[in-house]
Amino acid sequence: MGSDVTMKCGFLEDDASVSWMNGTDVRARHRLDGPRLVLTHVDLGHNGLYSCFQNPLGERRDTIILRIGTIPREPVVSCRSNTYPKGFYCSWHLLQPTNIPTEFQVEVQHNRRVLDVQKDHVHKYKISMVLFPEVFSSFPYRVNVTATNALGSASYAISFEESSIVKPDPPERVVATPIPSNVRRLEVSWTSPSSWPEVDSFPLKYFLRYRPLIKDQWQHVELSESTSHTITDAIAGKEYIIQVAAKDTEIGTWSDWSVAVHATPWMDQPKQITSTTDTSEPLLETKPSPQPASPEPRNGGTPVGGAYMPLPFSTPLLVGAVLLLSMW
Structure with a gap:
């Protein structure tokens, strides 16, 4: 990368005249030296398929695939x-x-003995398993990795004691549930990582952290071997985020945190408000009173002189009697 690359057209003599193509004419910065093409200050943009043709007939003499790379560090x-x-x-x-x-080559040694290495066929940057030849060994392990390509190679080695590399996977199946009628409690449970082969002989301890979503500060609880815990100081009605980590009880380091779970403490159902009516005394129905009947119009002559004189009830009878006497 950044240097010059020279490609020669087959086995032609140094005085041969050739033309080079890279799909089209070579447009990158270059120079011709007889049957040779010299690319200057190459980078990844120079990758490609290069063909050379001998002049004057234009016969193709060679094809070269160019891939620009670097020596591994x-x-x-x-x-x-x-x-x-x-x-x-x-x-x-x-x-x-x-x-x-x-390509990578890996060698693992323990107490001057080379150990068998199971390569990972999916990931070339990983070995899937090296079996411990013994447990609680006082001898360190040495791992050497060599990277090699067409341009060169480089190696690096590390040494360690077995206790320093023990790190479980995170706990699994973390569940958090509210406790009925307890507005400040959450019950959290989990299982040990399935990759940990002998949890009875090599028990794990756990580290629980939790916080309400409305706050950034975590609260922590360290537990010895138990796979459940009751949170008793939750804020009522607030959603919590909860995670758990695991560690061998004696050696090694803590695992990464488990997948986060969310839970909200129990919330009482609001009481339903109902309206009631006191029926101890009967309600009296009120009706509008009927309007008094209008008096019927009275028949009577017009008073003499236009003056109206109210007559007592017996007056018409007396008048009638006077008229009868005068007719006789």
Whole structure:
């Protein structure tokens, strides 16, 4: 990368005249030296298929696939045992890509003995398993990884004691549930990681952390071997986020945190408000009173002189009697 690359057209003599193509005419910065094509300051943009043709007939004499890459640097190596005391695995990576095929060779030694290595057929940057030859060994392990490609190679080695690489996988099946009628409690349970082979002989302890979503500060509880815990200081009505980590009770480091679960403490159902009517005294129905009947119009002559004189009830009878006497 960044240097010059020279490609020669087959076995032609140094005085041969040739033309080069890379799909079209070679447009990258270059120079011709007889049957040779010299590309200057190459980078990934120079990758491709190059063909050369002998002049003047234009016969193709050679085809070259060019891939630009770099020499590998020392790989970064790490090892871990998540299946203690069964074995451990190692992984590595390059800080800078080589951009060309690179192979890795791994050698593991313990007490001057080379151990068998099970390669991971899916990930080339990992060995899937190295069995512990013994448990509680005082001899360190040494792992050497060599990266090799067409341009060169580089190696890196690490040494460690078995106790320093023990790190379980996170606990599994974490469940948090509210406790009926307890507005400040949450019941949390989980199972040990399925990858840990002998939980009875090599027990795990656990670390629980929880917080309400409305706060950033975690609360922590360390537990010895128990796979459940009751949170008693939850804030009523607030949603909580909860995670658990695991560690061998004697050696190693804590696992990563488990997948987060969410739960809200029990919330009392609001009481239903109902309206009631006191029926101890009967309600009296009120009806509008009927309007008094209008008096019927009275028949009577017009008073003499236009003056109206009210007559007593007996007056018409007396008048009638006077008229009868005068007719006789």
